[in-house]
Amino acid sequence: MTIQWNEMIVPDARALRASEIRDLLKVAERPEIISFAGGVPDPDLFPLADFRDMFDGLTSDETAGRRSLQYSISEGLPGLRQWIADDLAKSGATRDIDNILITCGAQQALDMIARLLLEPGREIVMEKPSYLGAMQAFSMRRPNYVGINMDEDGPVIAELDAAFAAGARIAYLAPDFQNPTGRSYTLDRRMAVLETARKYGAVILEDAAYCKLSYEGESLPSLLALDEVGSDPDAGTVIQLGxxxxxxxxxxRIGWVTAPRPVIRQLVLMKQAGDLHVSTINQEIALRAATKLFPAHLETLRDAYRAKRDAMLGAMDEFMPDDVSYSRPKGGMFVWLTLPxxxxxRALLVEAMEDAKVxxxxxxxFFCDQSGQNTARFSFATEKPERIRAGIERLADLIRRKDNQ
Amino acid sequence: MTIQWNEMIVPDARALRASEIRDLLKVAERPEIISFAGGVPDPDLFPLADFRDMFDGLTSDETAGRRSLQYSISEGLPGLRQWIADDLAKSGATRDIDNILITCGAQQALDMIARLLLEPGREIVMEKPSYLGAMQAFSMRRPNYVGINMDEDGPVIAELDAAFAAGARIAYLAPDFQNPTGRSYTLDRRMAVLETARKYGAVILEDAAYCKLSYEGESLPSLLALDEVGSDPDAGTVIQLGxxxxxxxxxxRIGWVTAPRPVIRQLVLMKQAGDLHVSTINQEIALRAATKLFPAHLETLRDAYRAKRDAMLGAMDEFMPDDVSYSRPKGGMFVWLTLPxxxxxRALLVEAMEDAKVxxxxxxxFFCDQSGQNTARFSFATEKPERIRAGIERLADLIRRKDNQ
Incomplete structure (x- = not known):
């Protein structure tokens, strides 16, 4: 008998769909295209020589080298978790290593939290727009998305309150330099979000992926740091991803999740059953890199990305027609465009790649309700400032021509 | 309001339970204990100096080095998949790179297959005993385990047939040097397993984790290699894990799954949503290591582990009482004991650690039906031959004393 794959693949897995956009954007990898499409860091900013030295130092040490090639505990290396706990403490969040699990990037933390807290039909509150990768991870659990609108200060609190009042008990939020909009919440809005969650006993899943990439002075405290319940290792309103x-x-592939201990304990069992642990040698290298290179390397990144952001916003100010609006991010990698x-x-992208080579x-x-047809995400992370300016100018010309059609 | 974690954690995740044995065995890490408990390779056999050279070579190359630190595709590096396809071809299995997905160890492949093919109440056939980690991965999908007995030649075909006849459509099998028993299937039994699966249109999930570690000449062909349907890239009876x-x-943390393309396509989407991809730099290093070090390194491993196996079986032959029986593995890392x-x-382990320091x-x-109270798994992988002999002698004395009680 032939195997009937369609009957065998379970509904959760069938919920995964290939992205048309991803196929379209494969073209964007050609060198003649100026690409604002990627969500990736600038490889020229990787501290390659430092990595070489650190790999060499680790593998030249007979004991540490062999240990770094062996299986290790599912929680993640204690030293790395301690570094993360110390770093969180600097931002005002009191969490110890038992509150931290190392994951294969923050993406795996999203997937694991979804497996822990979502099931078919359960509600999850999402910003409109929100991180596409989070929706992909959540969709395998087939939840009901409850989209809430954002204003310039953060999520609209009346909508967050209404979502919790209607029964949702988890909200996925990115308060710092959000992917895709680049927007950040004000301090007042952070406090209001936490207060609303506490009113209903709801969990905030805080995505802090971009929080270190701030280009204008001090960052605001995270939701985790503002959560006064968070000083109890067994309690807390916020699960934070880094x-x-x-x-x-x-x-x-090193990320982490910070959560109350009852959550971490269950996630550790899931990690053990799921893929045992994150690469030991990569954890060792990350710990050495963070210890040795931060904060100077962060300053290098901030200076480089700030210049790129300024090039993009400057070109948009100079070239974009008045009926195009865009965010003015204070950090991260993205500018968010709203077109007429x-x-x-989508149609514009096809023309932009063909005509403007952008x-x-x-x-x-990025919208859980498939709205936002006239919006677009622009990354300034990978192109050089001159090419950013040239690309924006070419695209603005195209939009102007369409305006006049 | 306080968050009610017990209400929020979904049933799938609550199915995960901490292992008592794992806690007990933390004691086994003390140096005075001779440990046959680990399921890990001997770290003295890691090719550390080669790894140092390969990391150095990769990170000294400006282009390849930066690329190895960047995001990469979810399928896994094409070069690594090609190496695996070529290696499979040597064993007679015709699979190309579109039939292969790189995973975070074979453990993640188990988890992903479970998410693809299992759901609460669906049957999965398991060897009695079987790999504990597979059961941990599968348990998150809350399947019904259908245990089948093994004889010296492999699974009892009448039981496999009965399981499929009753509705099961997937069987998890480890034909080579199985963890925990060390047993392998005969060629005839391999053919019979495949024939039985084809009769019902059932899928064989073949765990090939130990297949390279053979200590007595040529290995038998894998179920994948024997599956004649497997020459069609879109079809096949066997999903194989390596x-x-x-x-x-x-x-x-590099494993892989080999499967018909309809399965791989869905797994790639799951990988993308789950954790994006396996560490790029680790894939680059694994490709260089496999290309450069195999097959000579495999011979080194075989010689070292063969000597350890011989030490363990020799000591058991010399010291174990007649009412203790054990497997005689031709490869892998494990000997399986059946006590009176x-x-x-479990009770013996407590005494063994206290009195015999073993x-x-x-x-x-390892049994899906919790039978096998009088059985035990012994790994010969990590201890030196002299300590293996000493440990078995001490344990045999303890068992003899218990026999006489």
């Missing part, structure tokens, strides 16, 4: 993918190198209502950003990501995919 | 954890280093019916191996893993945890 990563070295934006600050060291994505290929290490009659311009569909790529970006149409915004619709 | 890993570098036993042959290079577990800390790289009146001896509970550790092993009680066998019950």
């Amino acid at each position: 990563t070295f993918s934006k600050t060291l190198a994505p290929a290490l 209502e009659n311009i569909d950003s 790529a970006f990501v149409p915004g619709q995919a | 890993t570098f954890s036993k042959t290079l280093a577990p800390a790289l 019916e009146n001896i509970d191996s 550790a092993f893993v009680p066998g019950q945890a």
Whole structure:
């Protein structure tokens, strides 16, 4: 008998769909295209020589080298978790190593939290727009998305309150330099979000992937740091996700989740059953890199990305027609464009790649309700400032021509 | 309001339970204990100096080095998948790179297959005993386990047939040097397993984690290689799992799954949503290591582990009482003990660690029906031959004293 795969693959797995946009954007990898599409860091900013020295130091040490090639505990290396706990403490969050699990990037933390807290039909509150990768991870659990609108200060609190009042008990939020909009919450809005969650006994899943990449002085405290319940290791309103993918190198696949101990204990069992642990040697290298290179390396990143952001915003100010609006991020990697209502950003992308040799990501995919047809995400992370300016100018010309059609 | 974690954690995640044995065996890490408990390779056999050279070579190359630190595709590096396809071809299995997904160790492949093919109440056929980690991965999907008995030649075909006849459509099998028993299937039994699966249109999930560690000449062909349907890239009876954890280093966390393309396509989407991809740099290193070090390194491993196996079997032959029986593995890392019916191996472990300073893993945890109270798994992988002999002698004395009680 032939195997009937369609009957065998379970509904949860069938919920996964290939992204059309991803296929379209494969073209964006050609060198003649100026690409604002990627969500990846600038590889020229990876501290390659430092990594070489650190790998050499580790593998030249007979004991530490062999240990770094062996299986290790599912929780993650104690030294690395301690570094993360110490770093959180600097930002005002009191969490110890028992509150931290090392994951294969923050993406795996999203997937694991979804497996812990979501099931078919359960509600999860999402910003509109929100991180596409989070929706992909959550979708395997087939939840009901409850989208809430954002204003310039953060999520609209009346909508968050209404979502919790209607029964939702988990909200996925990114208060710092959000992917895709680049927007951050004000301090007041952070406090209001926490107060609303506490009113209902709801959990905030805080994505802090970009929080270190701030380009204008001091960052605001995270929701985790503001959560006064968080000083009890067994309690807390906030589960926070972090990563070295934006600050060291994505290929290490090192992220983490910070949560109350009852959550971490269950996640550790899931990690053990799921893939045992994160690469031991990569954890050792990440610990050495963070200890040795921070904060100077972070300053290097901030200076470089700030210049790129300024190039993008400067070119947009100079070239974009008045009916195009855009965010003014204080950190992260992204600027969010809102086009005139009659311009569909998917159609624009096809023309932009053909005529203007420019790529970006149409915004619709970032909305859990498939709205936002006239929006787009622009990354300033990988192109050089001159090419950023040239690309924006070419795209602005195209939009102007469409306006006049 | 306080968060009610017990209400929030979904039933799938609550199915995960901490292992008592694992806690007990933490004691086994003390240096005075001779440990046969670990399921890990001997770290003295890691090719540390080669790894140092390969990391140095990769990170000294400006282009390849930066690329190895960046995000990469979810399928896994094409070069690494090609190496695996070529290696499979040598064993007679015709699979190309579109049939292969790189995973975080074979453990993640188990978890991903479970998410693809299992759901609460769906049957999965398991060997009695079987790999504990597979049961941990599968348990998150809350399947119904259908245990089948093994004889010296492999699974009892009448039981496999009965399981499929009753509705099961997937069987998890380890034909080579199985963890925990060390047993392998005969060629005839391999053919009979495949024929039985084809009769019902059932899937064989073949765990090939130990297949390279053969200590007595040529290996038998895998179920994948014997599956004649497997020459069609879109079809096949067998999904096979492989890993570098036993042959290079577990800390790289590099395994793979080989399957018909309709399965791989869905697994790639799951990988993308789940954790994006396996560490790029670790994949690059694994490819260089496999290309450069195999097959000579495999011969080194085989010689070293063969000597350890011989030390363990020799000591058991010399010291164990007649009412203790054990497997005679031709490869892998494990010997399987069957004690007299009146001896509970959990109770024996407590005494063994206290009195004889010897550790092993009680066998019950490897049975999906919690039978096997008088069985135990012994790993010969990590201890030196002299300590293996001393440990077996001490344990045999203890068992003899219990026999006489």
